[in-house]
Amino acid sequence: MDRISIPEYAMALAHVASLRSEDPYRKVGAAALDFDNRVVGTAYNGLAPGYDAPIGFWDDRDGRQKFMLHAEINLCSLFRRGEVKLVASTTMPCTACMQTLCAYGIREIYYRDVYHASEAPEIAALYGIRLERIAEHPLSGAEV
Template sequence: MSQPRLSIPQYAMALAHVASLRSEDPYRKVGAAALDHDNRVIATAYNGLAPGFDPSPDFWKDREGRQKFMLHAEINLCSLFRRGDAKLIATTTMPCTACMQTLCAYGIKEIYYQEIYHASDAPEIAALYGVTLQQVTDFPMSDYLIPEE
């Protein structure tokens, strides 16, 4: 017997998880995926450093010190499409306040995430702008989590 077809949020979340595997951050791996108005994949991204920057191995030892240099998965994702091109995004962690503001500026109307980020104002921002912000925990790869150190 075949398994039921994945919902669009489950599909997008699975893609976001695969993207997170590319993150160079040894402590926090976040991935994101964007789908257009026909539910076609238009971009995937992950958190990391600016393209072409090759840090010394010591860079990764100072977790607190390196955080300000890390580009969030959602920001990297938005750099890959134009405003209005994406209907929805999925990200492995609820967007932080700044990323949520950026997603709203890009006209995203549906945002799905797996992990809650309690320091974020994303729920309040989503409510104000009429954006669907929904947790999705049941999708392929949901049992394959990268342990945090």
């Protein structure tokens, strides 16, 4: 019997987490696994927990961006430095999120969608972090 790889498993979890995002323009999910490949947590981009956006908030895509908490940052709030080996995100981490993942000691980062404005590849190369694209996983054909 063939099983999916651990990175594919993590990416499928990240995909499911992205379905919880309230952002109508960009739904990003992330998943973290520990050194035994156990799920530490999943997260998605959105507003701070418990905050209800006012009417019209989602209409201004550019105006609301500064208030959005990225999936990777929400994910890092679930663990301490050194507890997680692998993070999968539906979108390549932005530069700031990549820096945060480095600070948390993450050694492997997988992503599905390329984010061209990110300097994540350069940061990963400097710190010796595995940064790899996984375009296909068991849920890759599912709608986001």
